[in-house]
Amino acid sequence: MEAVGARSLVRRRGRPRRRWSIPALPTLRPAMLAGGARTALPFPLDAAGARFYYFARNAVWAAVKLLGLPGKEVLVPAYHHGVEIEALVDAGAVPRFYPLGVGLSLDPHVVVARMTRATAAVYVIHYLGFPQPLDEIVEACRARGIPLIEDCALAGLSTDGERPLGSRGDVGIFCLYKTFPVPNGGVLVVNGTRPRGVPPPVPPPWTSTASHVGSSLLENLRLRGGPPGHWLADALRLAGRAVWSGAGATRVPTGTQHFERAHVQMGAAKVVHRILAAQDFARIVEVRRRNFFLLMGRLRDVAPPLVQELAPGVCPLFFPLVVARKSEVRRGLAARGIEAIDFWRTGHPAVRPGEFSDVDRLRETVIELPSHQDLSPAAMEFVAQSVREVLGA
Ligand SMILES: Cc1ncc(COP(=O)(O)O)c(C=O)c1O
Structure with missing residues (x-):
């Protein structure tokens, strides 16, 4: 696949000038909707029993239930998004916060020192794909017989050396739509021998998926199509909005700040798997x-x-x-x-x-x-x- 290049060069008032549109997240190319099987799927997409939700926050909620944490204390980092903590609290866990060390790295000694008899689980976040130092924490969790939750919502495809992030904790949690051009998707993987019994997710409204797919295709057009692409994407977006709101279609937004119980069982759309199969x-x-x-x-x-x-x-x-x-x-x-x-x-x-x-x-x-x-x-x-x-x- 060719990354966007110098094609967005436009001339204005005789001066060469680039007109870029650079979105925060990757965009969907139409060909990806046809799927494919270029490469084997990496962890966690290939993990046995992986549950595919609409959001990562749903996976956090399910993890609390699965690990028997309602009413119990979970050590969580003070540097967090906020929605993962809302999901933990909604599911019944009681967060207790620990500080960061240097930069984006936690200090394992500090985390271990904060563990008390009340601590029922430890939650770590691998910020922006950078692995946290886990050895000491894994050992301390094991010694106390409490689970480790690895939040990899920001760490899709990242490894610590050879080892995929999210594969050492008792559970790993991922957000797909941040790393891949998919309309929705969060994954819960259960590592080891813990029971996997959480109810299966239910399919999301197709209108919501279609709306996100459409937006991402338009972002792609804007990114790659130069000035005509911009113009066309704007026109199509306006037309799409009019049709969508006229039809009263549902759109469940992604990337929002707050947890909603009403969406907790919502699963990833089928097309997510098709798009993932087309990724290199x-x-x-x-x-x-x-x-x-x-x-x-x-x-x-x-x-x-x-x-x-x-x-x-x-x-x-x-x-x-x-x-x-x-x-x-x-x-x-x-x-x-x-x-x-x-x-x-x-x-x-x-x-x-x-x-x-x-x-x-x-x-x-x-x-x-x-x-x-x-x-x-x-x-x-x-x-x-x-x-x-x-x-x-
Ligand atoms: C660390 C972390 N965990 C979980 C989430 C929740 O992800 P989602 O929006 O897929 O529910 C986020 C969202 O940004 C996050 O930053």
């Missing part, structure tokens, strides 16, 4: 790593790097940029057609501001830049140059 997984990892390296090299001198290296096997979800004025920087990038995400500005209200000052600082200063598999080196150079301009570098 090795290439996705390769391109994401290349793009991350490019941004790392170009932005090191204007923003302090949050991660120091890209270890073998890491499949980065986004490039984290540390900036003082997040909103201003995001606005500047949006004006250039780049969708940067302010992913974790706020967390769950159970964590009070000031309680974990390092986490507060991350929430105040980190935005995520797109670096996914649709983006060519030229697109990444445009992102890097835009960041430099916006920061006045």
Whole structure:
């Protein structure tokens, strides 16, 4: 598959000027709807008994039930999205928070030191695809006979050396639509011999899936089609919206901040499997790593790097940029057609501001830049140059 290149070059007022549209998430090409079987499916897509939900949050909720955690204490990181904590709480678990160590890494000594007799499970998040140091925590969980939950919602396709993230914990939780161009999808895998008995997910409304598929196809057109692609995508989006709202069709949004019990049993759409079968997984990892390296090299001198290296096997979800004025920087990038995400500005209200000052600082200063598999080196150079301009570098 060809990543988007210099085709978006347009001329305005005699000056060559690129008009980019760089979405935060990968987009769907029509050919992917035909499926395919290019490569074997990687973990967790190939895992026996993997449950495919609409969202990762549904998998978190199911994990609490499956592991018998209602009414019990779960150690969770203070740096989190918020919706995973809502899902834990809704399912009946009681979160107790632990701080981060350096950068995006937890400190295993601190986590182990926080375990008490009341601790019934430990929850770790592999931020943006970067593996957490798990050895000590796995050992401590094993010694106490309590489960480890690996949240890999941001870590699809990432490995720690040879070992896929999400395969060491008692359960692994994944979000598919962040890494792949699928309309919905979250996965729960149960590793080892724990019982797997959670009720099977129910199919989502087809209208919702169709709406997300349509949006992603239009994003793809906008990304690859140059100015005519932009024009056509805008026209089709307006027409689609009119038809959709006229028909009163349901759309269950993805990427939202809050958990909804009404959707907890909702499963992934069938087309998700078809689209996954059309992915070139090795290439996705390769391109994401290349793009991350490019941004790392170009932005090191204007923003302090949050991660120091890209270890073998890491499949980065986004490039984290540390900036003082997040909103201003995001606005500047949006004006250039780049969708940067302010992913974790706020967390769950159970964590009070000031309680974990390092986490507060991350929430105040980190935005995520797109670096996914649709983006060519030229697109990444445009992102890097835009960041430099916006920061006045
Ligand atoms: C760490 C983490 N876990 C779980 C989730 C929930 O993912 P989903 O939106 O698929 O429910 C998110 C969402 O961003 C997340 O960041």
